[in-house]
Amino acid sequence: MNSRILQPNMRPLTSPNFTGFSNVIRFVLSLFATGARLRIFRFTSFLSNSIELKVVSAQLTSVRAFDFSIFSSLSFFVRFPAINHYLYRLGLNMDGEELTEQETALYDRQIRVWGADAQRRLSKSHILVCGMKGTVAEFCKNIVLAGVGSVTLVDDRVVTEEALSANFLIPPDESVYGGRTVAEICGDSLREFNPMVSVSVQKGDISSFGGDFFDKFNVVVISCCSAGTKKLINDKCRKLSKRVAFYTVDCRDSCGEIFVDLQSYKYSKKKLGETVECEIQYPRLEDAISVPWKVLPKKVSKLYFAMRVIESFEEAEGRKAGEITIGDLPALLKLRKEICETQSLNESHVPSILLERLVMGAREFPPACAVIGGILGQEVIKAISGKGDPLKNFFFFDAMDGKGIIEDISNEPPNK
Amino acid sequence: MASLQHSPAIKDAKVLMVGAGGIGCELLKTLALSGFQDIHIIDMDTIEVSNLNRQFLFRQSHVGQSKAKVARDAVLKFRPHISITPYHANVKDPSFNVDFFKQFNVVLNGLDNLDARRHVNRLCLAADVPLVESGTTGFLGQVTVHVKGKTECYECQPKPAPKSYPVCTITSTPSKFVHCIVWAKDLLFAKLFGDKNQDNDLNVRSGDVASSSEHADDAFEQRKDEDVEHYRRRIYDHVFAHNIEVALSNEETWKNRNKPRPIYSKDVLSDKLSQQNGTVDGSSATDNLPSLSAMTSLGLKNPQDVWNLMENSRVFLEALKLFLVNRKKEVGNLTFDKDDQLAVEFVTAAANIRAASFGIPLHSLFEAKGIAGNIVHAVATTNAIVAGLIVIEAIKVLEKNTDAYRMTYCLEHPSRKMLLMPVEPFEPNKSCYVCFKTPLTLEINTRRSKLRDFVEKIVKAKLGMSYPLIMVGHALLYEFGDDLDEDMVKNYSANLEKVKSLLCVSKRFLKGQLVSFLFPLFFWKKALMMMIWSFSHFYYFQVLSELPSPVMGGTILQVEDLQQEFTCNISVKHREEFDEEKEPDEMVLSGLTEAPSMAKDDNHSIGNGGSTSNALSADITEAKTDVEVEEISDGTEYIHSGKKRKLPEVSQATKDVSDDETRNHKNVEKLDDEDDDIVMLDHPDVDNQKKQRLQ
Numbered sequence A: 001m002n003s004r005i006l007q008p009n010m011r012p013l014t015s016p017n018f019t020g021f022s023n024v025i026r027f028v029l030s031l032f033a034t035g036a037r038l039r040i041f042r043f044t045s046f047l048s049n050s051i052e053l054k055v056v057s058a059q060l061t062s063v064r065a066f067d068f069s070i071f072s073s074l075s076f077f078v079r080f081p082a083i084n085h086y087l088y089r090l091g092l093n094m095d096g097e098e099l100t101e102q103e104t105a106l107y108d109r110q111i112r113v114w115g116a117d118a119q120r121r122l123s124k125s126h127i128l129v130c131g132m133k134g135t136v137a138e139f140c141k142n143i144v145l146a147g148v149g150s151v152t153l154v155d156d157r158v159v160t161e162e163a164l165s166a167n168f169l170i171p172p173d174e175s176v177y178g179g180r181t182v183a184e185i186c187g188d189s190l191r192e193f194n195p196m197v198s199v200s201v202q203k204g205d206i207s208s209f210g211g212d213f214f215d216k217f218n219v220v221v222i223s224c225c226s227a228g229t230k231k232l233i234n235d236k237c238r239k240l241s242k243r244v245a246f247y248t249v250d251c252r253d254s255c256g257e258i259f260v261d262l263q264s265y266k267y268s269k270k271k272l273g274e275t276v277e278c279e280i281q282y283p284r285l286e287d288a289i290s291v292p293w294k295v296l297p298k299k300v301s302k303l304y305f306a307m308r309v310i311e312s313f314e315e316a317e318g319r320k321a322g323e324i325t326i327g328d329l330p331a332l333l334k335l336r337k338e339i340c341e342t343q344s345l346n347e348s349h350v351p352s353i354l355l356e357r358l359v360m361g362a363r364e365f366p367p368a369c370a371v372i373g374g375i376l377g378q379e380v381i382k383a384i385s386g387k388g389d390p391l392k393n394f395f396f397f398d399a400m401d402g403k404g405i406i407e408d409i410s411n412e413p414p415n416k
Numbered sequence B: 001m002a003s004l005q006h007s008p009a010i011k012d013a014k015v016l017m018v019g020a021g022g023i024g025c026e027l028l029k030t031l032a033l034s035g036f037q038d039i040h041i042i043d044m045d046t047i048e049v050s051n052l053n054r055q056f057l058f059r060q061s062h063v064g065q066s067k068a069k070v071a072r073d074a075v076l077k078f079r080p081h082i083s084i085t086p087y088h089a090n091v092k093d094p095s096f097n098v099d100f101f102k103q104f105n106v107v108l109n110g111l112d113n114l115d116a117r118r119h120v121n122r123l124c125l126a127a128d129v130p131l132v133e134s135g136t137t138g139f140l141g142q143v144t145v146h147v148k149g150k151t152e153c154y155e156c157q158p159k160p161a162p163k164s165y166p167v168c169t170i171t172s173t174p175s176k177f178v179h180c181i182v183w184a185k186d187l188l189f190a191k192l193f194g195d196k197n198q199d200n201d202l203n204v205r206s207g208d209v210a211s212s213s214e215h216a217d218d219a220f221e222q223r224k225d226e227d228v229e230h231y232r233r234r235i236y237d238h239v240f241a242h243n244i245e246v247a248l249s250n251e252e253t254w255k256n257r258n259k260p261r262p263i264y265s266k267d268v269l270s271d272k273l274s275q276q277n278g279t280v281d282g283s284s285a286t287d288n289l290p291s292l293s294a295m296t297s298l299g300l301k302n303p304q305d306v307w308n309l310m311e312n313s314r315v316f317l318e319a320l321k322l323f324l325v326n327r328k329k330e331v332g333n334l335t336f337d338k339d340d341q342l343a344v345e346f347v348t349a350a351a352n353i354r355a356a357s358f359g360i361p362l363h364s365l366f367e368a369k370g371i372a373g374n375i376v377h378a379v380a381t382t383n384a385i386v387a388g389l390i391v392i393e394a395i396k397v398l399e400k401n402t403d404a405y406r407m408t409y410c411l412e413h414p415s416r417k418m419l420l421m422p423v424e425p426f427e428p429n430k431s432c433y434v435c436f437k438t439p440l441t442l443e444i445n446t447r448r449s450k451l452r453d454f455v456e457k458i459v460k461a462k463l464g465m466s467y468p469l470i471m472v473g474h475a476l477l478y479e480f481g482d483d484l485d486e487d488m489v490k491n492y493s494a495n496l497e498k499v500k501s502l503l504c505v506s507k508r509f510l511k512g513q514l515v516s517f518l519f520p521l522f523f524w525k526k527a528l529m530m531m532i533w534s535f536s537h538f539y540y541f542q543v544l545s546e547l548p549s550p551v552m553g554g555t556i557l558q559v560e561d562l563q564q565e566f567t568c569n570i571s572v573k574h575r576e577e578f579d580e581e582k583e584p585d586e587m588v589l590s591g592l593t594e595a596p597s598m599a600k601d602d603n604h605s606i607g608n609g610g611s612t613s614n615a616l617s618a619d620i621t622e623a624k625t626d627v628e629v630e631e632i633s634d635g636t637e638y639i640h641s642g643k644k645r646k647l648p649e650v651s652q653a654t655k656d657v658s659d660d661e662t663r664n665h666k667n668v669e670k671l672d673d674e675d676d677d678i679v680m681l682d683h684p685d686v687d688n689q690k691k692q693r694l695q
């Protein structure tokens, strides 16, 4: 059993003494009893021996509020083994179709953009995020602010200077790291942004997780992984009975790429005052990137080719994602030549100068992270809420020319 | 430009950010992460709950604190070694003058209103500091670069003009819900709870104006022995039934329109029902003083629900009662505030009942609040994207990489595959009255319009000047705030009539040379101050052609704002007749870079004093006097200079009186010292007066 003080803003927004640390003690108890892990996340009126606790789990459909004396509460948790995975949310009625007053007040401005219905869907969505670099940190901030149900972070790295560079979720103060992983530290910062969103951390190698793990999520976002891992997870998500929206995102120097797989996506949109039902078919990542280059439209973003060349290089050399330096440039250019020959594509579509920028800029350019993390956030919100045209199926941004381009790279030519 | 990321210009740059709201929070974070070391940030706002969903540097515990200061502290947590200087102040404050602006290498705007944007634009031009400008609405956003002499200035391009509705549409023939909101907010609410002395067009113009208006005005007064219950039912019947009946009697109006239906309270509410209300809320209202709400006392919970006519009527009567009973002290000087729950409830209910009368679909409180409170749609993602783009442009500006400057539009629907569309910036517009000093033309009836009309409706509203000074040749016609009594500014319209009558009296007295001994007998000190004030502003209420330096056709007016260090010339054209509906101001200013009002369907109309961007916008002082509503014209395309442009932009007109309070305060004291200074009357030439005072 370990415990630590939680962030001060876990109390419902209406509590009068919201800021006071003194009369509110909140901490997390993580219990590992009969396979169940539980957290108490809210104590009110500690002195009056009363604890109000709300637990929402994946199995529970409604918020349950309990009032206990402080002593009996602990034993209660030990006797509560049925919950394997749970999510907690405060002040939210999961049963009802209505948003609470707090939610309406907090999300007022965005409800005016996407509607109360979309906000309800957001608050019930669960998102898995892997690879906490700058772009993903931006993305997480955006969806936590938007008010999703839960965010689960995966990143077992320890904090290095490189991890700090574009990630505002990690304070530069080593004393708070305490041997904790990047995901754990980012999680702490994220929780502060919106007390109504549950943020948790999953340890382990993402590629080893089984289908039942991914089944718990509505959205999976993968970053800083090899192309092989991405394809693997994409396929695991595809095999599930429910549709899991799959995204990959990566940023190098001032360039970035987003890939989207919404499988078969149906949505309605307003066109000329009428509601039209739309359906889009997405290819898997593997199918998308194996589309022969010569059948692609002429003006496909050069970034697409450059990213594939780097991916192939990392795969061939057995490197981890991003483990490539300027010293690899000659080998990379050689590989480009080979690939372009097999794909019968002129090498000018993959400019050396672009490849050079991509391998040199191991660190992300923070403004590019903000842009790409913003676009990804918007796309995920669209996919969850069912509002707006989602992009299909690649997005590229390069701060040098300032363009944010959508490319449709699928088995069938788009204009067929 | 080998790499934007490692630009040496970043480290040495001194940057000014204006606005710490939705864009501002994101911008400050991105600047800090990108390696900027010296950032100054101005924002006058304090944090509100509805900011928290996107202004991620702020927490619930910060509500009520300065945005600029809290944002600084939050960013220092992850970048402790940089310098961030916050200013909790209005950017229009005189201390932010041209010299202040000159110390920066680049100015980055994350503002929410047209007025402040124009102000910063002029200061940047005067100080010759590059400006990166931004704005967002929902999923739309834009970032533009303004470098003097290289690219267009912020005001080179037309801004969508504020959409104003003809008075008679609001008073007699509403056809959209927004018309009902404007009626409920600017007319009915103001009439019942606002300043009684304000002009108000609430009553329908009927055939014989004189008799009916006299009768109508009485209707809004609570009679001596009339209880609240009776009074509120009478008001209901008066505005929703009687006024409609009067309007219906004018057959002409309804020839080509659907006739409205008068709604009487007895038809909607059974007596029994309203009695029940009465008893229920009687008890609950007293318990719940801090947040009075008609919804709460009636058991209505969801602000997203659309109430039916009966519910609206009950909310209307309940809200009216709560105002009259529990907020009696405020009645008489209330102005509509979107954060005043009871006011929003009242306006929603009144607008809905009126809408029902005119066969217009009803709306929920949530929707009505958005329209009435001019609430801007805002999401975190667009702000983040725009902030990233601002930093990218800022780095290019610091590197003086002129060819690389871009203005970028964030689109909701891709255009030519692009979600982010960079466009080469335009060259300065040679007919721009701001950066090219091109003279403007004003058509005005110089024999009817007063100096005040010109100052209020043109100089302040259209030219966006805060501290104007108006000259004809070398003669000073007007200087803002030089000797206004603070109270007088506040009670401006209320005092107008008194001042006028005083003027008449004093004019006569002057002739008889009785001034010296009669004044102390007839006027006490306050009245005396008013006299002095009125004389110094004598010409303020004078018709243009009768000023000492008469303004007539052909006159060139030089209008200057000292703080903005901005001057423009206006050539006057006399014109007799104006279209009452299309040109209600009775003035037409041309040469201004202003687009024709691009009215879209009402989905996008967002009420009075709309604004582009984000967060900050929430707290805009509203333009009260004119019944005007602005519309968002997001993504409206139009052609300019042969290139297609998108302007996801909303503009707004703001009157900002409060800024000048400190300044005026000084002048009050000054006036006190000069109590006996009636000598001034001997020099009715304003120009001379001012000079004397200044000595």
Ligand SMILES: [Zn+2]
Residues within 6 Å of the ligand: B152, B153, B154, B155, B156, B157, B428, B429, B432, B433, B434, B435, B436
């Ligand atoms: Zn200009």
